[in-house]
Amino acid sequence: MAITKRTEYALRALVEIVEAGSGKPVSRKEIAKRQEISEHFLEQIFLPLQKAAIVKSVRGPGGGFIVTKDTQKITVWDVFTAVEKNEYLYDKCFFLCNDVCSIHHKCRVRHIWPEINNTLKESMEKISLNDILNHQPA
Numbered sequence: 790m791a792i793t794k795r796t797e798y799a800l801r802a803l804v805e806i807v808e809a810g811s812g813k814p815v816s817r818k819e820i821a822k823r824q825e826i827s828e829h830f831l832e833q834i835f836l837p838l839q840k841a842a843i844v845k846s847v848r849g850p851g852g853g854f855i856v857t858k859d860t861q862k863i864t865v866w867d868v869f870t871a872v873e874k875n876e877y878l879y880d881k882c883f884f885l886c887n888d889v890c891s892i893h894h895k896c897r898v899r900h901i902w903p904e905i906n907n908t909l910k911e912s913m914e915k916i917s918l919n920d921i922l923n924h925q926p927a
Contacts, residue, residue: 796865796873800868801826802831802834804921807856814854814855817835840871843856843863844856844857863917863918864918866910869913
């Protein structure tokens, strides 16, 4: 499982929307400026977040993005699975190489990846956007 900048930036953008928006739409330009993320990259992040019904786009003057769910109900796992490509979900040999790898059946490490993936998934499911918002940086 690979966590990329897409997930990090998506979480930062969601935090920005909730904190800066106070229920009002926040523009992609504002988010980009405050979070130092390119608008183009944000566009690529917001499309899957919209498909996952995590954010909604509001058009027109004063438009932007709003979070569509209670922040307690949006988990890091929800964001991760919305913005990451499927190949990043299970990218270790256990999931990929069973027919291609010549040592697959005698490999001594392939059995660890499902447990590690499950542990990461469980951890991400426990952390909500609300938890992130309530954490105070040191």
